[in-house]
Amino acid sequence: MSTPISAIRNLGPAFETACIKAGIPSAEALRALGADAAYTRLLEAGNRPHFIGYYVLVMALQGRPWNDCKGAEKAALRKRFDALKAGSFDDRRSEFERALNEIGVIERR
Template sequence: MAAIGTLRNLGPAMERDFAKCGLTTAEELIALGADDAYARLISAGIRPHFIAYCALAMGLEGRDWQDPSAAEKVDLRRRFDAIKAEQTQVPIGIEAELDRIGTGRR
């Protein structure tokens, strides 16, 4: 079993974050895939960050985190936003109040 830090782009900070959600091996991350693994990070309370998601997605492909083409970046952003939206639901009522006072997400 290989440590998460053996995967390209993933270092000690990502290892610590993944350990918080019970993922400790590179094999577990590979089996889950980038989207499911990142969703677990967010659900464990890790703050979503697009670059970290890119590093994970590209790392699981054996590529540098700065490697995606413009079209791939658009797709990665779409996937990241969908994961983030699914994992960070705002309780009903709060969102309407935030919109009313001008600090909502819209």
């Protein structure tokens, strides 16, 4: 039996739906991937990047309150987020182009 993603503190139904669309079906799968790999999948599935969403995910997987991230830790997470975004999200591409990319019709940029 698998645990719903929304059972993880701070992660609600909308995040769970986005994860399922990105091929992450359960809390167990999310934990196994870890925050960075999971967030990369979300971006590659066409979700728009949002720093707060990223660090909420990191805090959730650590079992911490979403607003527990501060100071140097938050700055370090911002660097990780920026790197993930740069490598996995192209805001110049439309949803249609992303779908074509997923099935291999157009090459990745």
